[in-house]
Amino acid sequence: MSHDHNWISRYAEAQAAELGAAENTRLSYGRDLLGFSEWLAKRGSAFEQAQRADVEGYLIDCEAEGLAQSTRARRLSSIKQLFRFAFEEGWRSDNPTLQIRGPGRTKRLPKTLSEEEVSQLLEAARGLGRNAFERVRNTCLIEVLYATGMRASELVELPISAVRGDPRMLLVRGKGNKERMVPLSPPARDALKNWLTLRDEVEEEARIAKGQKPSRFVFPSRGKSGHLTRVGFYQLIKEIAVQAGISPDKVTPHVMRHAFATHLLAHGADLRAIQTLLGHADLSTTEIYTHVLDERLKELVLTHHPLAEK
Structure with missing residues (x-):
C-alpha cells in the first residue's frame, strides 16, 4: 500500500469512528482522494x-x-478535510489548503414533481408487480x-x-447516525399495515418450510445486505414512473424527497x-426550497392586496 493510500484509509477510519460518517459518504470522499493522489x-x-x-492546479484541471x-x-x-486531519495528526507541519477558496455550490432549484404526478406514481405502484406480494410492497415503498x-x-x-404496533411516528436513523421522528400519514399507515401482514405471512412460511430466520428489515431481500438495496429501489421507481406515464428521467427517490418538502411548504409548513x-x-440546506415560499407570497399579494383587482 502506498503512503497516500495509508493516509486515505486512516482518515476514513477516523471519519467512521469520530463522525459516524455513512459508508456512501466515506466511499465518495475516498474516490475523490484517490483521484487527487493519482494526479x-x-x-x-x-x-x-x-x-x-x-491543489489549485488540480482544481483547474478538474474544471478543464x-x-x-x-x-x-x-x-x-x-482534500481540505484530509489535510486538516493530517495537520492535526502531525503527519504534516502545515496545511496547504488553508487559503484556498472553493468554487462554491450553485443553489439550483431541485427537480420536483407536481401533486398530480405523485398521485399518478402512487396509483401506478398499486398495479406494478408480478404478484400481490410485490404490488403491496411497491405501494408501501412509495406511500412511505x-x-x-x-x-x-x-x-x-x-x-x-x-414499524411494529401501527405507529403514527417513525424513528429514522439518518446521516451521521442522527435520529429523528417523522409522522406517518393515514394512507402510508394503511399501506404499511397491508405490507406487514403479507410480509409476516411469507416470513413465517419460510421459517416453517426452510428454517429461515426472520429478517430484521421492513423490506427484506435474499441479497447480501438482507434488505432491498438502494440500486434496486432506484430501478423500481423508474419502472413505476414508466407505468405512470411519467418520464423516468424525472423520477428518483431523491426527487420524491424534494416533492415531499415542496408540497408541504406550498401548503403552509414552515422552513x-x-x-x-x-x-x-443546517437550515441553509433547507433554504433551497424558499422558491416555494416566494411563489406563495406572490400569489397572496396578487389575490389579497386591495389594489390587486385594479
Missing part, C-alpha cells in the same frame, strides 16, 4: 509534499475536464417515501422494530419544520 503521482508528488499550487461546480466543490472539501421524505438509504434500511423532517443539520 499528484503523475507529477512526481504525493500528499506529504503537496503544496497550495498543486468539464466537471460540475458541485463535484469540484466536493473534491476540494475532501412520499409521506416521510426519507432518503432512499433510510427507507430500504428501515428496521422492522421501527424549520421541513428542516427537522428532512433531517438537515
Whole structure:
C-alpha cells in the first residue's frame, strides 16, 4: 500500500469512528482522494509534499475536464478535510489548503414533481408487480417515501422494530447516525399495515418450510445486505414512473424527497419544520426550497392586496 493510500484509509477510519460518517459518504470522499493522489503521482508528488499550487492546479484541471461546480466543490472539501486531519495528526507541519477558496455550490432549484404526478406514481405502484406480494410492497415503498421524505438509504434500511404496533411516528436513523421522528400519514399507515401482514405471512412460511430466520428489515431481500438495496429501489421507481406515464428521467427517490418538502411548504409548513423532517443539520440546506415560499407570497399579494383587482 502506498503512503497516500495509508493516509486515505486512516482518515476514513477516523471519519467512521469520530463522525459516524455513512459508508456512501466515506466511499465518495475516498474516490475523490484517490483521484487527487493519482494526479499528484503523475507529477512526481504525493500528499506529504503537496503544496497550495498543486491543489489549485488540480482544481483547474478538474474544471478543464468539464466537471460540475458541485463535484469540484466536493473534491476540494475532501482534500481540505484530509489535510486538516493530517495537520492535526502531525503527519504534516502545515496545511496547504488553508487559503484556498472553493468554487462554491450553485443553489439550483431541485427537480420536483407536481401533486398530480405523485398521485399518478402512487396509483401506478398499486398495479406494478408480478404478484400481490410485490404490488403491496411497491405501494408501501412509495406511500412511505412520499409521506416521510426519507432518503432512499433510510427507507430500504428501515428496521422492522421501527414499524411494529401501527405507529403514527417513525424513528429514522439518518446521516451521521442522527435520529429523528417523522409522522406517518393515514394512507402510508394503511399501506404499511397491508405490507406487514403479507410480509409476516411469507416470513413465517419460510421459517416453517426452510428454517429461515426472520429478517430484521421492513423490506427484506435474499441479497447480501438482507434488505432491498438502494440500486434496486432506484430501478423500481423508474419502472413505476414508466407505468405512470411519467418520464423516468424525472423520477428518483431523491426527487420524491424534494416533492415531499415542496408540497408541504406550498401548503403552509414552515422552513424549520421541513428542516427537522428532512433531517438537515443546517437550515441553509433547507433554504433551497424558499422558491416555494416566494411563489406563495406572490400569489397572496396578487389575490389579497386591495389594489390587486385594479
